Amino acid sequence: MTRIAFIGLGNMGSGMAANQAKAGREVVAFDLSAEALARAKEQGMTPAASAGEAVKDVDVVITMLPAGQHVRDVYEQAILPNARKDALLIDCSTVDVDSARTVNRDASMQGFRAADAPVSGGTAAAQGGTLTFMVGCREQDFAEVEDALKPMAKAIIRAGDSGTGQAAKICNNMLLGISMIGTCEAFALAESLGLDAQKFFDIASKASGQCWSLTSYCPWPGPVPAAPSNRDYEGGFAAAMMLKDLKLAQEAADSSGAPTPLGGAAEALYEELVGRGFGGKDFSFILQMLRGRT
Numbered sequence: 001m002t003r004i005a006f007i008g009l010g011n012m013g014s015g016m017a018a019n020q021a022k023a024g025r026e027v028v029a030f031d032l033s034a035e036a037l038a039r040a041k042e043q044g045m046t047p048a049a050s051a052g053e054a055v056k057d058v059d060v061v062i063t064m065l066p067a068g069q070h071v072r073d074v075y076e077q078a079i080l081p082n083a084r085k086d087a088l089l090i091d092c093s094t095v096d097v098d099s100a101r102t103v104n105r106d107a108s109m110q111g112f113r114a115a116d117a118p119v120s121g122g123t124a125a126a127q128g129g130t131l132t133f134m135v136g137c138r139e140q141d142f143a144e145v146e147d148a149l150k151p152m153a154k155a156i157i158r159a160g161d162s163g164t165g166q167a168a169k170i171c172n173n174m175l176l177g178i179s180m181i182g183t184c185e186a187f188a189l190a191e192s193l194g195l196d197a198q199k200f201f202d203i204a205s206k207a208s209g210q211c212w213s214l215t216s217y218c219p220w221p222g223p224v225p226a227a228p229s230n231r232d233y234e235g236g237f238a239a240a241m242m243l244k245d246l247k248l249a250q251e252a253a254d255s256s257g258a259p260t261p262l263g264g265a266a267e268a269l270y271e272e273l274v275g276r277g278f279g280g281k282d283f284s285f286i287l288q289m290l291r292g293r294t
């Protein structure tokens with residue numbers, strides 16, 4: 001049976017690790033939170049006393065941590081010194097491309113196979129096992145990475161070598177942030193022009209303005225019942241998380257010299273929304289800031 005160490009049992013990691021256990025894999029779990037560890041035990045996982053302890057005798061190590069610094073620290077202090085050299089190391093957190101490449105390079109220098117595999121899909125997809133994984137790894141390691149991720153996934157796509165999974169993730173989320181703001185501006189303008197929001201939705205969703213932010217995640221309450229806009233913008237993908245990803249995209253644009261003027265504008269608008277105290281709201285709540293309702 002595949003033995004998996006899962007480190008980081010937060011909003012995303014708890015559901016992902018549970019799906020590994022449900023698939024019949026033996027999961028050794030670790031998180032700094034005692035509450036998260038107790039929940040993991042209830043779900044059939046073996047709680048470990050430390051990250052170093054968790055990775056000692058497993059085939060696969062999966063990390064789902066907040067940001068680059070956490071991943072670099074856990075790799076350097078716990079995983080690389082303690083894991084078996086034949087273990088496959090997969091980081092699913094969203095981090096900067098440089099951190100992903102650094103940990104992958106350090107791991108390969110010590111003889112490990114490593115992959116960056118950030119996800120698209122929120123906590124519902126993490127719980128439902130329907131995440132999309134964007135993978136950066138060597139071609140010859142991909143089949144094994146795919147097999148390890150399968151119980152948590154709807155789709156697993158190899159983007160290229162080390163770091164390209166993170167590159168795909170931040171490019172996608174920059175596009176999402178920009179398209180959400182564009183959708184919100186269009187609703188706000190429609191309102192000022194006396195155009196009914198539902199009518200605008202009916203027309204734009206069948207016209208060239210159609211996009212995912214409009215038809216699957218509509219920021220105006222009503223037209224898409226499952227969207228967070230109908231639940232007072234609670235749950236979903238937090239504005240603070242979107243800001244984190246937009247910052248990563250801008251950092252990457254600065255270091256690579258790519259021009260991203262709309263990405264920069266989107267970052268500034270989300271910075272303002274989070275600065276006004278709405279970082280916990282779903283990112284589509286930016287509609288209300290643009291309407292002057294914050």
Ligand code: NAD
Pocket residue numbers: 007008009010011012013030031032033036051064065066067070074092093094095119120121122123236237238241244
């Ligand atoms: P979270 O803050 O809920 O969970 C992170 C967990 O890591 C926490 O339980 C924390 O205690 C634990 N942790 C921190 N440092 C640790 C350490 N040194 N050792 C062990 N555990 C440690 O965050 P989340 O929402 O689960 O997100 C995790 C990652 O997934 C982030 O990189 C995020 O950007 C990305 N992501 C989140 C979503 C989402 O909708 N929440 C969607 C896609 C991607």
